[in-house]
Amino acid sequence: MLLEFYGGAGCVTGSCHILKVNNTNILLDCGMFQGKDGHKGENFNFPFEPRKIDYVILSHGHIDHSGRIPYLYKMGFEGKVVATNATKELCEVMLKDSGNIQEMECEHKNKYRREKGEEELEPLYTLKDAENSMKLFYGYDYNKEIQLNKSIKIKFRDAGHLLGSAITELFINDNGEEKKIVYSGDLGNKSRPIIKDPSTVYNGDYVIMESTYGDENHKEGNYFVELIEIIKETINKKGNVIIPCFSIGRTQEILYILNGYVEKGEIKCKVFVDSPLAKEATEVFKNNEFVFDEEAKKLLNLGDDPLDFKNLSFTKNVEDSKCINSHKDSCIIISSSGMCDAGRIKYHILNNIEDEKNSIIFVGYQCNGTLGRKILNKDKEVKILGKIKSVNAKVYNINGLSGHADKKGILSWIDGFEGNPKKIILVHGEDKVREKLAQTLENKGYNVIKPFPGDKITL
Ligand SMILES: [Zn+2]
Numbered sequence: 001m002l003l004e005f006y007g008g009a010g011c012v013t014g015s016c017h018i019l020k021v022n023n024t025n026i027l028l029d030c031g032m033f034q035g036k037d038g039h040k041g042e043n044f045n046f047p048f049e050p051r052k053i054d055y056v057i058l059s060h061g062h063i064d065h066s067g068r069i070p071y072l073y074k075m076g077f078e079g080k081v082v083a084t085n086a087t088k089e090l091c092e093v094m095l096k097d098s099g100n101i102q103e104m105e106c107e108h109k110n111k112y113r114r115e116k117g118e119e120e121l122e123p124l125y126t127l128k129d130a131e132n133s134m135k136l137f138y139g140y141d142y143n144k145e146i147q148l149n150k151s152i153k154i155k156f157r158d159a160g161h162l163l164g165s166a167i168t169e170l171f172i173n174d175n176g177e178e179k180k181i182v183y184s185g186d187l188g189n190k191s192r193p194i195i196k197d198p199s200t201v202y203n204g205d206y207v208i209m210e211s212t213y214g215d216e217n218h219k220e221g222n223y224f225v226e227l228i229e230i231i232k233e234t235i236n237k238k239g240n241v242i243i244p245c246f247s248i249g250r251t252q253e254i255l256y257i258l259n260g261y262v263e264k265g266e267i268k269c270k271v272f273v274d275s276p277l278a279k280e281a282t283e284v285f286k287n288n289e290f291v292f293d294e295e296a297k298k299l300l301n302l303g304d305d306p307l308d309f310k311n312l313s314f315t316k317n318v319e320d321s322k323c324i325n326s327h328k329d330s331c332i333i334i335s336s337s338g339m340c341d342a343g344r345i346k347y348h349i350l351n352n353i354e355d356e357k358n359s360i361i362f363v364g365y366q367c368n369g370t371l372g373r374k375i376l377n378k379d380k381e382v383k384i385l386g387k388i389k390s391v392n393a394k395v396y397n398i399n400g401l402s403g404h405a406d407k408k409g410i411l412s413w414i415d416g417f418e419g420n421p422k423k424i425i426l427v428h429g430e431d432k433v434r435e436k437l438a439q440t441l442e443n444k445g446y447n448v449i450k451p452f453p454g455d456k457i458t459l
């Protein structure tokens with residue numbers, strides 16, 4: 001049995017590992033490289049023959065894990081994509097959106113290429129490719145045995161990272177020898193809104209584990225309260241609250257938090273969610289209430305839809321979006337992208353950033369070079385949609401909302417195993433961070449491997 005690494009090895013994005021056993025080729029995720037990880041056109045290359053892949057086991061819907069499935073399909077993959085039901089549904093929304101983005105970005109480049117008389121480029125994949133690739137998806141429940149073929153069965157366990165996210169247990173008969181691999185996917189935090197905590201896994205011979213925050217712990221503190229205090233203060237001053245927010249996962253968490261305070265009568269203003277993707281994703285969440293955590297289920301049983309409340313509205317089109325600006329009273333606007341580098345959020349930032357009564361609250365990581373990072377860095381002026389604007393609004397950063405387990409979380413998950421696995425293979429983390437986690441693990445007596453793209457391990 002051979003495990004080969006391609007993406008997400010020594011970096012965070014592009015998760016893709018290949019397991020070869022008894023003539024069966026399984027991809028563990030097929031993610032897109034993002035930001036600097038993908039700058040050399042890595043997304044256009046597969047170091048394997050897509051036609052020869054039998055299965056993709058998909059840990060969750062995030063694009064850095066699922067984003068190249070339509071491209072795999074376009075390049076000839078005809079196997080099965082195996083995922084949880086919720087992941088399958090989220091992919092339907094996310095991959096189509098990704099197809100649209102690929103087409104738009106490509107067209108943008110081609111406009112200049114045509115002017116210069118250069119040859120036009122082809123998008124990585126189109127909306128149609130994304131739609132067609134969905135025919136290869138098979139959705140399953142958590143905690144059920146899924147027999148892939150005679151010698152391989154798998155089980156999805158809750159990873160607590162995003163709706164539908166899974167830790168995968170692979171039970172393999174390798175020429176008569178029973179072996180178990182555990183693929184952590186992205187591990188979540190405990191006590192997240194809506195979704196369950198990461199499941200404890202009790203055993204495994206080989207563990208492929210993420211390491212994103214392997215060298216630090218998240219700040220302790222009640223970020224719900226922090227968020228609500230800022231909102232109340234801003235509304236009291238008759239200002240608006242702008243929350244740049246990733247449409248899938250994070251937006252629903254914010255809605256869940258707001259729901260509690262609206263139901264208690266503590267927040268009375270209008271809440272706009274200005275992102276068509278967030279609207280669709282919220283519907284997927286509602287379709288999958290049975291995988292919610294106990295707290296969210298309790299609300300449902302009491303008749304309270306935790307993702308819906310009085311004064312909440314989702315915009316349907318650009319016209320609706322423009323109308324938000326003419327809303328007279330103070331309001332909360334949740335819009336994407338989370339880093340303010342694209343999408344409708346730019347208009348809301350443009351319209352609100354110069355008024356000191358308003359607040360901009362960041363709830364996710366801001367990459368270097370993005371508008372979000374510039375605002376967070378307290379630049380006095382920023383350029384938005386071609387206009388120079390002064391940053392007078394109050395700017396906040398609530399980083400307790402990370403979707404990933406921190407060092408403590410990762411260690412407590414792996415320490416949950418009864419007896420040390422033979423090997424822990426660290427993926428999905430910057431090399432520097434991974435190095436530190438590896439040292440911590442080695443000090444605890446674990447055998448750690450830190451693969452890079454192209455590395456192969458015999459298991
Ligand atoms: Zn993720």
Ligand SMILES: [Zn+2]
Binds near residue numbers: 062064186428
């Ligand atoms: Zn990830």
